[in-house]
Amino acid sequence: MQPPLKSLDYFQKSYDIRVGQLKEKRARGTKIIATFCLFVPDEIIFAAGAGRLVLCGGRTDTIARAEQSLPRNICPLIKSSFGAVVDACCGGNLSCAHVQLVDVVVAEATCDGKKKMYELLPEYLPTYVLDLPQKPGSPEAITYFLSELRKFGKYLEDLTGNAINEEQLKKEINSSNETRRLLHRLFDMRRCDPPPITGSEVLQVMQKQFFLSPDQFREGIRQLCEEMEHRIPPARSGPRIMISGCPMSAGNTKISDIVEKKGAVIVVEESCTGTRSFWDLVEEDKEPWTALAERYLRIPCACMTPNDQRISHIVDLARRYHVDGVVYYTLQFCHGYNIERIRVQKALKKEKIPLLAIESDYGDSDVEQIGIRIDAFLEMVS
Amino acid sequence: MITAGIDAGAATTKAVLMRDREIVGYRISGTAFDFLTSAEKIYDELLLASDIDRNDVEKVYATGYGRNSISFADRGISEITAHAKGVYFLFPEVRGIIDVGGQDSKIIVVADGNVTDFLMNDKCAAGTGKFLEYTAKALEVPIDDLGTLALASSHPAGITSMCTVFAESEVISLRARGIAKEDIAAGLIAGVAKRIMVMAKRMALTDHIAFVGGVAKNAGMKVAFEKELGVTLFVPFEPQITGALGAAISAHG
Numbered sequence A: 001m002q003p004p005l006k007s008l009d010y011f012q013k014s015y016d017i018r019v020g021q022l023k024e025k026r027a028r029g030t031k032i033i034a035t036f037c038l039f040v041p042d043e044i045i046f047a048a049g050a051g052r053l054v055l056c057g058g059r060t061d062t063i064a065r066a067e068q069s070l071p072r073n074i075c076p077l078i079k080s081s082f083g084a085v086v087d088a089c090c091g092g093n094l095s096c097a098h099v100q101l102v103d104v105v106v107a108e109a110t111c112d113g114k115k116k117m118y119e120l121l122p123e124y125l126p127t128y129v130l131d132l133p134q135k136p137g138s139p140e141a142i143t144y145f146l147s148e149l150r151k152f153g154k155y156l157e158d159l160t161g162n163a164i165n166e167e168q169l170k171k172e173i174n175s176s177n178e179t180r181r182l183l184h185r186l187f188d189m190r191r192c193d194p195p196p197i198t199g200s201e202v203l204q205v206m207q208k209q210f211f212l213s214p215d216q217f218r219e220g221i222r223q224l225c226e227e228m229e230h231r232i233p234p235a236r237s238g239p240r241i242m243i244s245g246c247p248m249s250a251g252n253t254k255i256s257d258i259v260e261k262k263g264a265v266i267v268v269e270e271s272c273t274g275t276r277s278f279w280d281l282v283e284e285d286k287e288p289w290t291a292l293a294e295r296y297l298r299i300p301c302a303c304m305t306p307n308d309q310r311i312s313h314i315v316d317l318a319r320r321y322h323v324d325g326v327v328y329y330t331l332q333f334c335h336g337y338n339i340e341r342i343r344v345q346k347a348l349k350k351e352k353i354p355l356l357a358i359e360s361d362y363g364d365s366d367v368e369q370i371g372i373r374i375d376a377f378l379e380m381v382s
Numbered sequence B: 001m002i003t004a005g006i007d008a009g010a011a012t013t014k015a016v017l018m019r020d021r022e023i024v025g026y027r028i029s030g031t032a033f034d035f036l037t038s039a040e041k042i043y044d045e046l047l048l049a050s051d052i053d054r055n056d057v058e059k060v061y062a063t064g065y066g067r068n069s070i071s072f073a074d075r076g077i078s079e080i081t082a083h084a085k086g087v088y089f090l091f092p093e094v095r096g097i098i099d100v101g102g103q104d105s106k107i108i109v110v111a112d113g114n115v116t117d118f119l120m121n122d123k124c125a126a127g128t129g130k131f132l133e134y135t136a137k138a139l140e141v142p143i144d145d146l147g148t149l150a151l152a153s154s155h156p157a158g159i160t161s162m163c164t165v166f167a168e169s170e171v172i173s174l175r176a177r178g179i180a181k182e183d184i185a186a187g188l189i190a191g192v193a194k195r196i197m198v199m200a201k202r203m204a205l206t207d208h209i210a211f212v213g214g215v216a217k218n219a220g221m222k223v224a225f226e227k228e229l230g231v232t233l234f235v236p237f238e239p240q241i242t243g244a245l246g247a248a249i250s251a252h253g
């Protein structure tokens, strides 16, 4: 076994510092915005002088709270997120301090479950909804999304009292791109065989991305990349696996943990806690609002239709990272990712890359059953 | 070379002994208390009956849900791989396997004994032996007679629920309405067959299909599957041992 990566401590420490920082910032009048999805551009929030936290729920203990009002048969991410908000706003003690740190929620019109959940939020927190076109490929979609982003900018200006100027926006684009470039550097190293870092380690880091300040996060990735360059690859000769599908929000590491415990090594994650969060850069020498609209509509989320860009992206990743197999992960009741599996599987079949579909929630009751499938799948691809 | 395969299933434990790739003997027994004790017991019985000394067995491979508990095994392999190897040994021409056991059902796609794809249902009792076991009880028919009984039916009853709990009460109300037992039995079997057929079609099984697992012993079930698929199924002489057999073959290397 390799000694643990020292830079992982840095992430943990920054996390502890961050809570205090946010409290201080708020006391000085900075607005803190909660988001639940990658489609809400950080750059605009930061350019308005606000802070942001991504509050996607990965914890299981807030689900029961949510089920007091939400139907049971919706995705655990939605239930967990909603439960955290309700609990925090009704004097509960389940959720960590996160919800108490935010002023407003900026939601987005993505999947049906989230959209309808957001309609319930204003009772607890002020909520703004960013609309999205669902057919991302057309020029009309860009035009529409551009107008939505400008409206969102206006909303933020009113909220914070700060004007968003183009120069500041460009600066924020450059720093977000810098983060994306660093993540590309990190992920590129995983193309090695064997890779110098495990999927479970990367997931820990990717989950922090949504909580740390961009500066803290960038510094952490920088340290991690440097440390990895001197790390002798862990002695792992297991099959190279790609995870593809739903987000794995903080608190949820179930599937990655099982896959690696069974002896495989995860070399890339096509998810919101993986490539989807950083893959495309924003064009830097374009008019910034248009550049943002174009970049964000390229996020290959299953709420888009038809989602050809995701299918080809997955095939590209599979080749680029030399994967032996793909574990396609859907959260229970997430229809978008679940149904889209059929097209993904078809495309991968053409490339002769096997796929194992796993559907799961945040509970532990199916760990054994998933283990049985993973065992068989790894034997199959070895 | 002598090898052994142990299939530590949730409901039954199976053991197979092989000498130079020939089956020497096998044993099947209910899994009692824990996996290891059950396995030790039938393994010892099998060795004794086959007149083989434990020390002469070069390698023991375990498979099945409880394989990690079999401390005397040299290695564990997944039941999917094990079934594929076992069936390949018996029927090399087979392309697909339908395995319906007490607790789960699986569809395995194979090419020359290697798994190329698989699908499992183990989250709910529908489409497994458990479904038949519970509903047979509601029908007050021994599970082993359910298949033969079903074959005598000319008008299978329509059973709409695939949930075990609901199907049980459906059986009770069908009986109250005076529907013949054989028609209800046939309806139950057709229901399971349809459920498993959906899985088989999803995996695009068409021809050269083996049917294994405890439920394959059920004559009515085989007939119902063959009707749905329009082909004759390959059923081993002892459909419960293909997992243990595959483990013993893998131990051979």
Ligand code: SF4
Binding pocket: A036, A037, A038, A039, A110, A111, A246, A247, A272, A299, A301, A302, A303
């Ligand atoms: S999966 Fe789609 S909707 Fe969910 S967080 Fe990611 S981008 Fe947003």
Ligand code: SF4
Binding pocket: A075, A076, A077, A078, A111, A112, A113, A114, A246, A247, A303, A331, A333, A334, A335, A336, A337
């Ligand atoms: S995982 Fe699926 S159902 Fe859940 S919030 Fe994301 S897109 Fe919606």
